[in-house]
Amino acid sequence: MYMHFIMFQMKQKNLKYHGGNVIDPHWDKEIILSLGKLAYEQLETGNLIFYEEDLTECGIDVREASVYSGVCTEVFREEFGLHQGKVYCFVHLIIQECLAAFYRFLSFNDDFNTTKNNQQSIPKNLKRRVKIMPAIHFYQDAVDKALQSENGHLDLFLRFLLGLSLPSNQTVFRGLLKWTGGRSKIDMETVEVNKKTIDYIKEKIRENASSEKCINLFHCLNEMNDPTLVQEIKSYLSSGNVSGAKLSPAHWSALAFVLLTSAEELGVFDLKQFSGSDEALLRLLPVVKASKTALLSVCGVTEEGCASLGSALRSNPSHLRELDLSYNNPGDSGVKLLSTVLENPSCKLETLSLSACGVTEEGCASLASALRSNPSQLRELDLSNNKPGDSGVMQLSALLDDPRCKLATLKLSDWSYRGRIYIFDFSSEVKPLPPERAGPQPEYTNRLRSEAALCCTRGSTLQTGEIKLV
Template identity: 30%
Template sequence: MYIIESLDELSILRELSFRKLVSVEHYQTIKNKNSSTVYAVSLLEDIQDLGRDAVLGFWESLYVLQSDHPHPNLLAVLDELTQTDKIVFLIVLVVSSAVVFVYFPACQLEHRQHLLEKTQDLVEHKAPGLKTERQNVPLSDRYLDLIVVSNNTFRKRDQHEVIATGGILEQYLHKTQCNLEKISHNRLFRWCHRSRCVPQAVLVCGVPGVGKTTLMQKFVYDWVNGKIYQRFAFVFFFKFRDLKQDEFSLAQMVVNQYPHLHSHLERIFQHPEKLLFIFDGLDESKIPMEFKSNQLCNNTHSTESVCVIVESLARQSLLQGCSVLITSRPTKLSMINLQVFKRISEIMGFSPTEREGYFKNFLKDPESANKTFHYVRENGMLYTFCYIPCYCWIICTVLSKCFNVHTTPTKCQTQFLPKTVTMLFVTFVCNIFENHTHDLSEAKAMLTHLGWMAERGVMDQILTFYEEDLHSFPGSSSSHLLSSFMEESLQSSWKSYSFLHLTIQEFLAAFVHYLDYSHEKLKTSLDRAKVFEDGHGEMFLRFISGLSDTATRSMLEPYVGKLSFQTSRQVISFLQDSICQDVLPNNTDPDKRKMLNVFACLAESRNNLLVKSTLGSNRQLDFSDFFLAPLDCTVLDFILESCEQTECLDLSSCFIQTEGLERLEPTLHTVTDLSEYNRYTMT
């Protein structure tokens, strides 16, 4: 399907027509009336129904087309077919639904049953503001496919990873995908065209909340049910956040997680080629891991640090022949020796179709789902982040009451419909407080403690917290209010905590400065967030700017009391300084990304007056030779609207997608001189 979707439709249809297998006109009609996926499914099903000779003719056609259409997915499959005369046997081992018990059936059955119980349900948090309790839902009912691509070019990013990935995904979705190899989870350990081997160490990366853990859960669930990788007799799944103990052996690590294997472990380890170790969340490891160490172990009973054990498995000094699958955030990869991994893939998130599918699954009522998705789709600020499943959950919980067709209209449906990401998270927090009866002082005290912990985590890039981090909290760490913001992970004798999503942590980190104002603390945080080279302070700056808007901030005051006006004034002063430093023509070659970051903060603040008074009506904006993602265009649209009249907007040699153009067009009439607008636009 990936291959058919990526190839020029006329080329493949003409080849198949030449072999008298299909009608070109028939499938062109299907493609024109439906999505590329519907067209691909229809074509492949019809080819299979025609029988063996048609299938062989189909592959002959693809073989002929590879020179003119060297798509990575096509080259990878054809390459795999030529590698071994055992290809059918190997594929059967990967995808066979027949479970082969190699050693001791009772032990393997018990292990599979244990993993089935752990993976068959998705744990869904209670949606704040909804009366219905949402509990565990079957994974098979809720799981939606994620876009996973082969990616071996990781560089140090200069933009917040969530924002950057959203822009990259939009670019992938709108360009001809000539260099984009999509990888389904049942091919992660198949032949890798780029490294020219069957990989034993695989790395899957993705931004927080994009679905790394859920994809791993789906991987294990499908293995348990005999759908993929039956060449592995045992799969062991660990989370780095749970591996807090300083030192242990591999044998101890496995038994701690899987006590039922205690008496069988020695025999299991005798067949390493039948073992798969999954380690989720490398970025949450307590000790930094770079895969460059000279200290490796080769004994399963040797007491070592987590880093040594994981690196030894990945580099094949421990249990040589085993397979290892590791997940991580992209920001950590610039410090890692990536040569250890023979396949590197990145989860890009939901396609537009899957985004809409998520809304329909969550909201159940088709009319409510359609209204909610349409509102988000029309709002560039909100829609950009919908490629992240966790973000979709947040936005659905917020808007579910606003667009519920079975309830009477409320303020939420009119006055408080979120227009910015800050407003979205403000409404999310308000919904949480509506469901709790805490008094003002208790709620404010708890949010203050939680906020300072979040702030420290944002500044120092900490995502996982422990009991000692919660000691200063008023009340128990098991409080229902705390569980609305954080999730708890229990492993052996310790607990770890993390915020439901990175953006919730970033929002609370910004919000705490309005709860507990300190001029020096705020100045330090603003200055630090602005200069982080990897951009991880960008969302913090957007949230703290968004909260400077009085109307947005006032929504929270019924629950936590009066918020700091001094913080708002200091933030606005910070924005004025940023405009002078990064936007106004102090140098001949301004940093366009820094300009857009400032514009994004202004858009969150909704401060039209500030934009007009500082930029003026004769502003010249230059984005020539620059890639403008759809979110950038939404932000730029706000700036143009606020300025009311812009002298010159230079988009020469600027790359803008169709979606970006749609977001810009409402205010282009305010530009006096629009340089080379149409000539270089990528549609």
């Protein structure tokens, strides 16, 4: 689709600025190669904006840059310093990525076939000195570079490049390609190279621990029309036996890809439907990020799992609004990792359940500190069936002194105090419970000190939290 768009823009330029006269087809190729070289070199360095000297180095006439209708647009920006200069950019990043891939594909095609033609006139004793980069190495190298990119800036470039390798996708620009040998022979060679590239991508999926990278590799397989791994996981899903199946890391990544590309909206994601482990959570993190509610209770999530969740919640934007981690084993160390995310303003989490997660005073202190730094999002926090102690209760309830705090419900209980649950509901002005509803009073003086923490001031109004003994 994007190649059709680019070729259409080239034709529109010819029609508009050359009166519809037939232009040398090599001219179109030179223009595309020049724009593609600019796109690729700037994409490699992460640049979205470039200057006149960048255009000149790529063989682009600065006077013509602004008339590449729809493809390259001249923009103006005031430079801080000695001058105010013109800068240029593509109308959209995806156009830059497509042109960059097209440039690399055309350049390799030209170099490969030119060298191959030249070899025919080279004496046999000298042929070994002339090296032709095999096509499979060309694509493998592109896969490796994309995987090494920390911010994923080459992901779409790789998908475009692999899509261009299919003969069925080359129809629109076949006139720009150099060929050596018959068409049928070339297609057979291309099919063989593509099979090897597909096998290489699958190998990388098995090796790679990054769920984000694996998702892009599945998009690459999709571009190359290879659905085998996806079909295998779909058969597990249709049989309803995913949780009982022993899935490989590649299958877990395939499951994430299937869920993300499903037509159904990812509202609630329940990990227990598939498996309960840190490994499953790690592979399905992209699904957690795309969901509004993640139910991860009783899934054996540990500190390692919380570290992975932290990376998901730090993504901006994150769709996740409700996270249930009840009855897992993160401990205070895992809660600390989550707390560093909660204090980030980009985190939009509204409900967090950490019931029976081994949280002590130390973990409560981390949560209180995070919510003081970013008090405007979280509305419900469940810490029941933990051991917050007096210090933990006081630190968390003291958050209500901050007028920015949106925390409406705070659930706390301490197993060391016979499992009594205290629910603080601050969604509206509350009053102390009447004696007939208050139930038996705590027997320990330490508990009385914790109850005193329920009284806090907000502005000039004294509010006393409602205590429910369950």
